[in-house]
Amino acid sequence: MNGYNALAARIGTYPSLAVFRRFLILHSRDLLCMQAEIVNLEQKLLPAIEVDREVKDPLRNAFEYDIAALKGPHTTKRAGLQWSLTMELRAKLKEYGRSCEAQLRFAALCRLAPADKNALATLQELLQKPFGSGLSFLKPHESGIWDEEYINDMASLAGQNIDRDGLSKLIEKLVRSVYHPWMGHKVHDPLSVAEEAWACEGDLGPVIYYPDNYVTAAADALSTILASVLPACCALGLFFIRSPLTRMVAIVACTVAFSVVLTLVARPRRVESFCAASAFVAVLVVFGGSGTSNDSTPSPSP
Incomplete structure (x- = not known):
């Protein structure tokens, strides 16, 4: 990228890239x-x-x-x-x-929302001239504006990453470190600008940016799957446990796992987390108790 005009065009086309210093x-x-x-x-x-x-x-x-x-x-x-x-x-x-x-x-x-590391990494790629050289078109003092050492002074004006849950952060990290090197660079199109007047001269290189809605969609899908699979798996596991003591230990373990997953897929308040965990353990105790009663019922003599 050769100048501020081209950089402004990318930020205007993809507002999530609007990461600026707050000074x-x-x-x-x-x-x-x-x-x-x-x-x-x-x-x-x-x-x-x-x-x-x-x-x-x-x-x-x-x-x-x-x-x-x-x-x-x-x-x-x-x-x-x-x-x-x-x-x-x-x-x-x-x-x-x-x-x-x-x-x-x-x-x-x-x-303001803290800097989105995904957007920051994309900006750092865009600043390279030529692509892959690691050199920026910016002057010496300006070239350090988006350095990692200033990340605590940066803000994402779009503000879409504020209070992001742990699952979204994990998916975002996996997208850049695993999905992009293996498949993403082949499937997704690089950044582009509709207006030719704002397009940069020379080779920009295959800079690919994954917007927040990609990560949000993946997190929503995974959360929906976990919401249905986790309780069913816990209930199924309790069904095969015959010992009452072992069953209670399993209920405790399942409740801890439920609380951890709840914290990852959402950002509940402490009281909401407590209520959800209490309701979950109550269901498991009722299910476990009914299973124990069925196991202790003597079979009819022939």
């Missing part, structure tokens, strides 16, 4: 510097107020309640110190008031 450190530093400036001015203003209050000068004593006297004009620079500091502080406070928008913007940046 949280710089935003924090700017707010901290502004805050420190105000505090330092305050520490200069307070002693000036105290001196004007206690000095044996009726005019400067009047600064406490006479704004006209405070504003001046003043005969000496020292006499006008309190007002000059007030005006300087006013400007900083006005600037800090405008920075409330920056504070809200900083809070919004912190709430």
Whole structure:
């Protein structure tokens, strides 16, 4: 890829690739510097107020309640110190008031979804020029924007990977590490842009991106299968266990397995997980108890 235009075309065509730096450190530093400036001015203003209050000068004593006297004009620079500091502080406070928008913007940046590693890996492939060289078209300082060391400072603007369950993360990892090398690169088409004006010059290479809906569809299908197979397998296993003690141990093991799978396929709240596990173990206990009763019923004598 040869430039920002081509990169913007890919991100616009595939919004899930919209991974950007938040520059949280710089935003924090700017707010901290502004805050420190105000505090330092305050520490200069307070002693000036105290001196004007206690000095044996009726005019400067009047600064406490006479704004006209405070504003001046003043005969000496020292006499006008309190007002000059007030005006300087006013400007900083006005600037800090405008920075409330920056504070809200900083809070919004912190709430953005973390960077999607799948999209980040695709972006890193797109930046290579030529494809496979490992070299980026970006200038030296810009080429490190999407480096792995800054992943905690990146955000996915699409926000589709926030609160993703463990199963989806596992499937996404398997897609890139197993499915893509063996089959995916043969089956799926590489990234493309409809408008030729935005297309890059030269060979982009077979960069293939698997959108989130692929992973979501696979996770939904697997979750549906597990939802029906897991309880049935547990019940079937209990059917063949004759010992009541062994059967209870099996119920405990099945309940633990159910809780683990539930955590993987969804992100339930603790109370929801507890209720689901309690209902599951209740069903197994009833089934196990009925099986035990049937086993203990004496067969009719001929």
